[in-house]
Amino acid sequence: MLRPKVITVKPLNDYKLFLSFDTGEQRIFDVLPYIDGEWYGKLLDQSVFATVHIAGHTVEWGDGQDIAPHELYDLSVPVHSFPNQETIQAIDDVNNHRNMSRKFSSIEELMQDLNA
Incomplete structure (x- = not known):
């Protein structure tokens, strides 16, 4: 079965x-699960990670690290199910106790408070 081709x-x-x-x-x-060992570990350097490009x-x-084409599609998630930047920032704020009226120990605790 042919998989969709990455174009960007x-x-x-x-x-x-x-x-x-x-x-x-x-x-x-999400590339993070693949970043392990000496060769793929180089991707932890943001300047190396930023060199990603289309190759076939x-x-x-x-440095030649790649991901199998079927994994790029099968293990990725649609953008609409991925949190937007505003949501990501809000989660980061809760996790780092910023911009909150009080400290929450978790996202779940915040959600319980909001729904109370």
Whole structure:
């Protein structure tokens, strides 16, 4: 079975990739689980991670690290199910006790407080 082909890749924060496919879909792929060992570990350096580019049917980094094309699609999530930047910032604020009227120990505690 043919998988959709990646036509655009952009590095995001937290070692994620924004991917556009030839089907018109936009998806987010989490690279962090792959960043292990000496060779893939180089991707922890943001300047290296930013070298990601299209290479044939997949993406590749400057030193040759790549991800299998089927994994890019099968293990990515649609953009609409991924939190937007505002939500990500709010979660970060809760986790770091910023911009809150009081401290919350977790996102769940904040949600309980909001729903009370």
